[in-house]
Amino acid sequence: MSETRFTNVKQLPSVHLLGSGSPMCAGCGGLEALHQVYDILGTNTVFVNAAGCMTLLAVYPFTPFRGSWLYTAMASAPAGAQGIRDALDVLKERRGLPPEEDMQVVVLTGDGSAYGMGLSATSGAIERGLDFLYLCYDNEGYGNTGQQSSAATPHGARTATDLTGIGFHGEKKPLFDIWAAHRPPYVATVIGSEPLDLARKIEKAKAIKGPRLIIALSPCPTGWGFDPQESVAIGKLAVNTGVWPLKEYVDGKVVHTKIPRRRVPVASYLEAQGRFAHLFKPERNEAVLAEIQARVDGYWAGVEEVVAPPTPTLPQGGRG
Amino acid sequence: MNKTKNGGYAEAQRVAADPKGVDAGAHFMDGDHAIAEGGLAAGCRFFAGYPITPSTETAERFAERAPEVGALFIQMEDEIASIAALIGAAWGGQKVMTVTCGPGFSLMVENLGLAAMTETPMVIANVQRGGPSTGMPTLTAQQDMMQAKWGPHGDNAIIALCPDSPQECFDLTVEAFNLSEFYRVPVIILTDETVGHMHEKVVIPPADQIPVVPRNNYKGPKEDFRPYQFDCQGGHPMTQAGDGYRFHITGLTHNERGYPAATAEQNKILLTHLIEKINGNADQIIRLDEDQIEGAEVVVVSYGITSRIAVKAMQDARKEGIKVGSLRLITIWPFCEKRIEEISSQVKAIVVAELNYGQMVREVERSAAGRCKVISVNSCGGAVHDPQEILDAIRRAAQ
Numbered sequence: 001m002s003e004t005r006f007t008n009v010k011q012l013p014s015v016h017l018l019g020s021g022s023p024m025c026a027g028c029g030g031l032e033a034l035h036q037v038y039d040i041l042g043t044n045t046v047f048v049n050a051a052g053c054m055t056l057l058a059v060y061p062f063t064p065f066r067g068s069w070l071y072t073a074m075a076s077a078p079a080g081a082q083g084i085r086d087a088l089d090v091l092k093e094r095r096g097l098p099p100e101e102d103m104q105v106v107v108l109t110g111d112g113s114a115y116g117m118g119l120s121a122t123s124g125a126i127e128r129g130l131d132f133l134y135l136c137y138d139n140e141g142y143g144n145t146g147q148q149s150s151a152a153t154p155h156g157a158r159t160a161t162d163l164t165g166i167g168f169h170g171e172k173k174p175l176f177d178i179w180a181a182h183r184p185p186y187v188a189t190v191i192g193s194e195p196l197d198l199a200r201k202i203e204k205a206k207a208i209k210g211p212r213l214i215i216a217l218s219p220c221p222t223g224w225g226f227d228p229q230e231s232v233a234i235g236k237l238a239v240n241t242g243v244w245p246l247k248e249y250v251d252g253k254v255v256h257t258k259i260p261r262r263r264v265p266v267a268s269y270l271e272a273q274g275r276f277a278h279l280f281k282p283e284r285n286e287a288v289l290a291e292i293q294a295r296v297d298g299y300w301a302g303v304e305e306v307v308a309p310p311t312p313t314l315p316q317g318g319r320g
Numbered sequence: 321m322n323k324t325k326n327g328g329y330a331e332a333q334r335v336a337a338d339p340k341g342v343d344a345g346a347h348f349m350d351g352d353h354a355i356a357e358g359g360l361a362a363g364c365r366f367f368a369g370y371p372i373t374p375s376t377e378t379a380e381r382f383a384e385r386a387p388e389v390g391a392l393f394i395q396m397e398d399e400i401a402s403i404a405a406l407i408g409a410a411w412g413g414q415k416v417m418t419v420t421c422g423p424g425f426s427l428m429v430e431n432l433g434l435a436a437m438t439e440t441p442m443v444i445a446n447v448q449r450g451g452p453s454t455g456m457p458t459l460t461a462q463q464d465m466m467q468a469k470w471g472p473h474g475d476n477a478i479i480a481l482c483p484d485s486p487q488e489c490f491d492l493t494v495e496a497f498n499l500s501e502f503y504r505v506p507v508i509i510l511t512d513e514t515v516g517h518m519h520e521k522v523v524i525p526p527a528d529q530i531p532v533v534p535r536n537n538y539k540g541p542k543e544d545f546r547p548y549q550f551d552c553q554g555g556h557p558m559t560q561a562g563d564g565y566r567f568h569i570t571g572l573t574h575n576e577r578g579y580p581a582a583t584a585e586q587n588k589i590l591l592t593h594l595i596e597k598i599n600g601n602a603d604q605i606i607r608l609d610e611d612q613i614e615g616a617e618v619v620v621v622s623y624g625i626t627s628r629i630a631v632k633a634m635q636d637a638r639k640e641g642i643k644v645g646s647l648r649l650i651t652i653w654p655f656c657e658k659r660i661e662e663i664s665s666q667v668k669a670i671v672v673a674e675l676n677y678g679q680m681v682r683e684v685e686r687s688a689a690g691r692c693k694v695i696s697v698n699s700c701g702g703a704v705h706d707p708q709e710i711l712d713a714i715r716r717a718a719q
């Protein structure tokens with residue numbers, strides 16, 4: 001990332017654009033990420049939102065944005081973005097809108113829309129090469145209606161619709177891979193607790209034309225069950241345990257921007273959250289914990305195989 | 321002409337509910353939860369849904385109870401998928417239900433039409449909130465009354481019921497399943513946010529006191545099997561995947577074997593059947609709650625939460641010496657046009673109170689056909705009426 005103007009945290013913007021006092025929950029990891037993303041994108045940004053927690057940011061006078069906002073039906077935000085982008089292009093071409101007054105069109109949805117019912121509209125927008133940025137704040141459930149399971153919910157998490165047994169039986173949908181399979185110019189994962197990594201990625205995305213898609217894992221005190229002051233710590237654990245890989249897809253390649261060489265055991269991330277408490281009390285569910293750990297290990301084994309120099313020896317077995 | 325097989329809905333075969341799904345006893349529960357309990361008691365063992373305020377609690381209740389009852393709860397990616405899963409599961413042999421509200425119901429309507437077309441039994445609860453669009457997710461309304469009937473494109477007929485209490489949420493959900501199974505038609509519970517979130521005493525009877533209409537599965541020879549019977553207005557059997565019968569389910573205009581037959585002649589036969597099996601049996605389907613209509617000069621027509629507000633207005637009007645009666649619509653669709661016709665020839669005026677800009681009042685006006693005044697007490701939703709508004713209308717009506 002030699003092209004970045006951000007080489008250390010001190011270089012990140014110190015004046016923030018997003019207003020304070022919004023109706024979001026205290027410690028919202030999604031707001032933390034949005035805050036940082038908005039600082040990099042700047043005021044010439046129009047947000048296109050689909051129903052979710054951040055729809056609450058539209059409630060006047062608690063609107064923290066400096067610019068405009070369009071709400072769409074839950075499945076349609078990227079299609080709404082198409083209309084805005086086209087209108088801006090018409091203004092540029094026919095009415096002489098100066099380039100400095102052009103806007104970044106940013107789709108802002110939660111995982112419910114991004115991983116689920118909005119995926120078809122996203123696929124269509126990428127296929128059309130729409131010049132937009134998608135920011136998904138992923139809190140791994142339908143937070144706005146009380147944290148029911150979504151397609152982003154991780155295996156073993158208890159949600160309002162998975163209250164029994166081990167919790168959610170499914171696996172978190174690989175949205176990064178699904179988006180990347182469309183071959184857009186840029187896809188990245190970020191998290192608010194890694195602000196430098198986030199800033200560099202948004203800086204890069206801002207300079208690219210076409211579909212650019214960002215997933216921000218968003219620790220959610222209300223839905224995940226932890227004290228709001230732990231939000232950053234939970235986010236750091238998500239990265240350091242390897243649960244949330246920080247990576248980007250650019251020029252047809254996936255590059256990991258932070259590889260936790262000594263990964264913290266996944267149990268320390270899970271144990272810090274109420275939604276996984278049933279895996280620890282009244283007794284540790286070693287089988288499920290081992291299963292989750294193995295899946296994380298397996299992921300990183302694949303990554304390490306990719307980045308490791310070629311070797312004449314056979315690949316080692318049993319690495320996950 | 322009664323073409324109903326098995327003697328009509330009143331005489332339809334009923335069996336005791338499966339005790340596994342019946343949480344018998346007195347509960348303090350909200351309407352949303354009572355809908356889930358009604359479904360489980362009626363034998364529903366498949367729920368596919370998607371969270372949306374103010375209906376989510378029904379899905380959560382069903383999800384929590386499903387493992388102990390042996391039912392399946394699936395959270396789908398949206399409401400289109402939810403109702404599509406119901407169609408599949410119904411033809412897989414299950415009694416099925418979902419719950420939603422306005423925006424979700426809007427997404428369901430194409431498949432609702434398919435369910436009506438394919439005569440697939442299912443129960444859909446719409447816990448109405450203020451609209452249009454996203455509207456007021458946490459505030460009450462009765463704005464989807466017409467959408468329930470006219471949402472899907474093309475002519476069709478459905479049944480819709482409207483509870484006014486958590487107890488009725490339970491009772492009418494059981495009833496909805498019974499009607500749905502007998503007439504093989506989607507039945508919609510048109511409740512509202514206030515009733516959905518209102519906690520009251522709900523008494524769930526023991527299983528042997530809950531009569532349920534069981535799925536009528538065809539058992540006859542394969543060569544005689546027809547998934548549809550257009551000369552039959554109720555009680556016609558289905559089959560389920562895996563039973564060995566060949567069937568073809570399509571949204572195209574079809575013949576009794578289920579195969580496409582898109583001709584004007586066939587469409588007349590099919591459409592007449594779909595509509596007449598409901599409208600032609602309206603007398604058997606419709607349930608009304610009447611009070612002091614005999615000798616009344618004014619009758620208040622209301623439904624759902626609004627009917628409970630109207631009670632206060634009617635009490636006050638009677639204190640003033642106005643003879644006022646009440647007609648509470650329990651069945652919304654098919655509409656009770658005959659009863660309105662009778663009442664309209666006996667009273668000075670009918671007052672229609674509802675939490676919308678004037679929807680069911682159009683049905684009342686159509687049925688009254690100018691025989692009496694019809695006064696609308698409408699509201700844009702977001703809150704229930706002030707009883708004074710209804711009282712003022714009753715006073716105007718009595719003049």
